[in-house]
Amino acid sequence: MDFELTSEQKLIKKTARSFAEEVIRPKAKEYDENCTYPYDVIEEAKNLDLIAPGIPTEYGGGGLDFLTAMLVIEEMFWGDPGIGQSLTARGFGLDIILRYGTEEQKQKYIPPVAKGDWCCGSAITEPEAGSDVASMKTRAERDGDDFVINGSKMFITNGTVADFIIVFTRTDTNPPERHGGITAFIVETDREGFTAEAMHNKMGIRASDLAALTFENMRVPAENIVGQEGMAFYHLMTFFASGRTAVAAQALGLAQGAFDEAFKYAQERQQFGRPIVDFQAVQFKLADMATEIEAARGLVYRAASEITKGGNPAREASMAKLFASRVGREVANEALQIHGGYGFIKEYHVERFYRDAKIMELYEGTSEIQRIIIARSLLGKI
Ligand SMILES: Cc1cc2nc3c(=O)[nH]c(=O)nc-3n(C[C@H](O)[C@H](O)[C@H](O)COP(=O)(O)OP(=O)(O)OC[C@H]3O[C@@H](n4cnc5c(N)ncnc54)[C@H](O)[C@@H]3O)c2cc1C
Incomplete structure (x- = not known):
């Protein structure tokens, strides 16, 4: 789904996917196993605006609008959520300086993060x-x-x-x-x-x-x-929507990554003399997974578009996070199921996606907290 992405946004998403495929994914298993902080990947990502995406150009960043920065997060997490987190969250906390900091603080602290030197x-x-x-x-x-x-x-x-x-x-x-x-x-x-x-x-x-x-x-x-x-x-409250939309984009990328692994595996794995994708039970799983991912994408891009336009959509961001994080967990679970016993073995990427998915239902406000916000918003209390 393109969701009215501009040709520039599509190109940035494609470039980010190539980096995720060629640089991140091949290291994912080993770095997960050894809990390696990916300094080498960060080095390679410098100047590509994949580190802490979205920093304005006047402070040395690539100046990506919020929706485009979410596309980058989605693709980094498609590659691997652990490495993706290390890259895209290197500027975690900068928002408050950007919005409320003095010019001196902005000049001192933001450019080195944008360059990839500081974290x-x-x-x-x-x-x-x-x-x-x-x-x-x-x-x-x-x-x-x-x-x-x-x-x-x-x-x-x-x-x-x-x-x-x-x-x-x-x-x-x-x-x-x-x-x-x-x-x-x-x-x-x-x-x-x-x-x-x-x-x-x-x-x-x-x-x-x-x-x-x-x-x-x-x-x-x-x-x-x-x-x-x-x-x-009160300052923090003004970025809850962007932080939550970013986690929703993480979950979306993870879900797509797990789905793609399952889709490929289902066509390769033979049982009863034919690829398992021929079985309707497997096709139905894939159909449900793809549908849920598209629904999550719609919510994530909608909240991100609102933020790009200058809004602070608390309800839409919480809906995107609540839904996309559940989709991430469920899609990773079904992707593992499609892999059968092999999904339980670390050789395949799906068991890692399955473990990685849980955090998105916890940080930046648990799913219960998102429901509280959505309900309060429905009741006109926020
Ligand atoms: C990997 C990771 C990275 C993190 N990164 C950061 C970070 O960089 N900076 C940072 O500040 N924090 C960070 N966190 C913390 C994270 O945001 C918190 O773990 C999260 O907000 C939940 O807080 P808690 O763990 O204390 O759970 P609790 O608040 O104790 O919640 C426990 C359970 O009770 C439920 N609960 C709590 N209150 C209510 C309520 N009113 N109604 C219904 N249910 C409720 C929760 O939903 C949850 O299910 C990180 C956490 C992890 C695991």
Whole structure:
């Protein structure tokens, strides 16, 4: 389905697919097995606008519009979700600098990420504060021109490889509103008092980095605050739609990757003297998978198009994430089923897609949280 893609968008999608096919996929099994962070792939992707796609040209990026950046994410995840995450999420957290940062912060932190030299992250989740972001406890207290940060963060993508991380902290312990009093800081990861401990042995996206962070009397200058002090949760709310649409695009790429493997296998595998694709039971699976993928694509591209036009479509983004992440998991499951016992063996790509699919129902708000948002929107409460 073309969904009114321009010829330029189609070309970028095609280029991204070639990179995914020729560079990413051949390394996927090994990097998953060994939890290898793909520095070599990042090196090859430099200058192709596949790393942290969507950074504006004035800060050294390729200037892709949001929908086109989603096409790149889709194709990187088609290649391999673990490596895809490492490439496309190297700019995770930049949004808040782009929208609310000072010009000085933009000039200092964005261009090196756009070039592929630096990596960043976004640290919101804590051991005791997951879906309930407002219950975060990591504290930043003013001391002269600095703030002193104490606390911990959990499950932080790029935690051990990032050069800087946007850390969300509590600067007011008794704000008038529950979501108030949260402030975001740019934290360079070589600051004294900062530690990142790698969380190895993940179920999926194993070629990406995940860490638990600790801040012990870590000083950071007040000039590193991004946006308005105490307003970071409200700043965050303005990108929930783009973050969720990006995860939906990840799931879409994964689903297409798993489907393509199953479609190929069904034509090659012979049983009862003929290829298994001749059996209607297998054809029906493929028909259902292809239909679900197209439906997911429609939701993802629709939300992405809205964002490209300057909108912040909370409901459509949550619908896209809720639906596409389920499709990713179900399509990966059916793709494995079509592979029979071979699907259970690491030699084939489908078992990896099956493991990788689960995360998309968890991060950037679980499926339950997406349903809450959709329902609230239906009820006119957001
Ligand atoms: C691989 C990976 C990468 C991640 N990357 C990042 C990152 O870079 N930065 C970051 O800040 N975080 C990151 N996260 C954290 C992720 O966003 C959280 O795991 C997620 O938001 C859920 O929080 P939790 O794990 O604490 O689960 P909980 O919030 O404890 O939820 C547990 C269960 O309860 C359900 N639940 C919770 N509240 C409600 C409710 N009100 N109604 C109904 N059900 C509810 C949830 O849906 C879930 O099923 C990452 C996580 C993983 C695993």
